[in-house]
Amino acid sequence: MRSLPDPTNGEPTRKRRMPRADRERQMMAVAEQVFAERGYVAASMDEIADRVGVSKPMLYEYFGSKEGLLVACIRLARAELLQVTSDACVRPDTPEQMLRQGLIAYFRFITEHQKSWALLRSEAAVVGPSAAGEIEAVRQQQTDLISSTMALYAPAPLDTAPVAEVIVGGCERLALWCERNQDVTPEQAAELVMQLIWFGIAAVVPDTPSPGRG
Amino acid sequence: MRSLPDPTNGEPTRKRRMPRADRERQMMAVAEQVFAERGYVAASMDEIADRVGVSKPMLYEYFGSKEGLLVACIRLARAELLQVTSDACVRPDTPEQMLRQGLIAYFRFITEHQKSWALLRSEAAVVGPSAAGEIEAVRQQQTDLISSTMALYAPAPLDTAPVAEVIVGGCERLALWCERNQDVTPEQAAELVMQLIWFGIAAVVPDTPSPGRG
DNA sequence: GCCCGTAGCTTACCAGCGGTAGGTTACTTG
DNA sequence: CAAGTAACCTACCGCTGGTAAGCTACGGGC
Numbered sequence: 001m002r003s004l005p006d007p008t009n010g011e012p013t014r015k016r017r018m019p020r021a022d023r024e025r026q027m028m029a030v031a032e033q034v035f036a037e038r039g040y041v042a043a044s045m046d047e048i049a050d051r052v053g054v055s056k057p058m059l060y061e062y063f064g065s066k067e068g069l070l071v072a073c074i075r076l077a078r079a080e081l082l083q084v085t086s087d088a089c090v091r092p093d094t095p096e097q098m099l100r101q102g103l104i105a106y107f108r109f110i111t112e113h114q115k116s117w118a119l120l121r122s123e124a125a126v127v128g129p130s131a132a133g134e135i136e137a138v139r140q141q142q143t144d145l146i147s148s149t150m151a152l153y154a155p156a157p158l159d160t161a162p163v164a165e166v167i168v169g170g171c172e173r174l175a176l177w178c179e180r181n182q183d184v185t186p187e188q189a190a191e192l193v194m195q196l197i198w199f200g201i202a203a204v205v206p207d208t209p210s211p212g213r214g
Numbered sequence: 215m216r217s218l219p220d221p222t223n224g225e226p227t228r229k230r231r232m233p234r235a236d237r238e239r240q241m242m243a244v245a246e247q248v249f250a251e252r253g254y255v256a257a258s259m260d261e262i263a264d265r266v267g268v269s270k271p272m273l274y275e276y277f278g279s280k281e282g283l284l285v286a287c288i289r290l291a292r293a294e295l296l297q298v299t300s301d302a303c304v305r306p307d308t309p310e311q312m313l314r315q316g317l318i319a320y321f322r323f324i325t326e327h328q329k330s331w332a333l334l335r336s337e338a339a340v341v342g343p344s345a346a347g348e349i350e351a352v353r354q355q356q357t358d359l360i361s362s363t364m365a366l367y368a369p370a371p372l373d374t375a376p377v378a379e380v381i382v383g384g385c386e387r388l389a390l391w392c393e394r395n396q397d398v399t400p401e402q403a404a405e406l407v408m409q410l411i412w413f414g415i416a417a418v419v420p421d422t423p424s425p426g427r428g
Numbered sequence: 429g430c431c432c433g434t435a436g437c438t439t440a441c442c443a444g445c446g447g448t449a450g451g452t453t454a455c456t457t458g
Numbered sequence: 459c460a461a462g463t464a465a466c467c468t469a470c471c472g473c474t475g476g477t478a479a480g481c482t483a484c485g486g487g488c
Contacts, residue, residue, distance in 0.1 A: 237465085
């Protein structure tokens with residue numbers, strides 16, 4: 001098994017036993033790593049437990065199932081994402097700047113969590129209803145944020161939901177593309193989306209006249 | 215096991231033994247169904263084999279592994295998708311109509327394959343490099359098509375690749391949204407994307423003047 | 429200091445699934 | 459009808475998700 005030759009060696013204050021909340025955080029961190037490395041299917045609960053330095057039933061004690069562990073990881077990342085994006089949206093006062101700042105925050109978050117985030121997002125769909133629902137909630141969270149921001153400025157009858165869906169989807173793909181082309185900064189990515197989307201939105205919102213091309 | 219009480223009952227000309235190509239097609243059809251119903255992880259090779267009316271090793275004989283079977287399903291759907299979208303793009307003569315017709319064809323395809331397509335696409339990422347690569351090839355195929363179409367009309371220095379990524383990603387999300395809101399027709403979905411994206415593109419391409427908002 | 433309740437943790441196990449070895453049956457071709 | 463081969467099967471293995479049941483160290487009360 002794992003080698004624990006000297007209990008007092010290495011980090012001195014390293015406790016073998018630790019409170020549940022701490023252990024849970026540690027488990028989620030390791031799980032995120034392992035899921036990212038191996039992929040969800042290939043990742044084994046034994047390996048995760050092993051790397052944490054704990055036995056498998058502890059994982060099940062705290063997270064119920066492999067899917068539950070994945071869901072917990074996603075939920076954590078989701079909270080962080082909401083934090084940074086909604087924070088970025090409150091400071092500016094024009095809708096254009098709100099969207100731009102939100103996009104920059106989004107692409108920055110993706111860039112920082114590159115390895116794990118893309119995997120987590122991809123993997124979830126495969127697992128089952130609960131994990132799929134969780135990853136869908138991440139998008140729902142983003143679309144809601146965009147949709148509600150737009151609703152502040154768009155006329156009432158404009159259905160903002162599908163528009164937000166297109167934006168979120170476009171950003172996801174672009175983020176994956178940016179991973180392959182690492183020289184693209186979050187700011188550049190955000191600017192591209194602004195170029196593409198914003199003036200499209202401007203054409204939809206009656207305030208700003210459409211270019212009337214045909 | 216499965217019940218085969220009377221070999222000549224039911225469909226009279228139903229052969230127990232059939233040539234490999236036919237059997238493979240049948241297996242892929244059943245697999246697509248089962249993957250869509252249960253999800254990739256939950257779907258078992260035993261069940262697929264059972265529904266086909268054949269034993270499990272046959273699946274491995276023909277597809278090598280569970281992942282191989284999934285890859286085969288995706289590859290088949292990919293070929294069909296390329297067929298309908300590229301066909302739709304050749305008839306029109308203006309770039310706007312090319313994109314619109316391509317979008318309509320895309321959303322129509324998604325609508326028809328609703329159950330299986332969304333799952334196949336979601337599931338692939340989780341499996342492993344080969345299936346992930348395969349599903350990425352589907353998108354590459356779409357982005358290439360869009361990108362090359364755009365390149366016919368856009369000026370040389372415009373990098374069409376990331377733009378195509380955003381379009382493909384936006385359409386994917388919108389397609390999933392349309393599944394939840396079934397009253398949206400493929401034509402309406404395509405029109406929304408046109409409204410959103412096209413005039414954004416118009417702002418980028420020097421030919422068509424941007425709305426000049428600020 | 430000592431007792432003891434409980435949170436943290438473990439060993440040992442099961443069922444089911446992906447995957448395989450090796451043999452059997454039914455078509456085809458001469 | 460012989461016989462070669464493609465289609466097919468039974469029976470099995472190892473690994474992984476998941477669980478039962480019991481052990482142990484920490485902390486509070488006396």
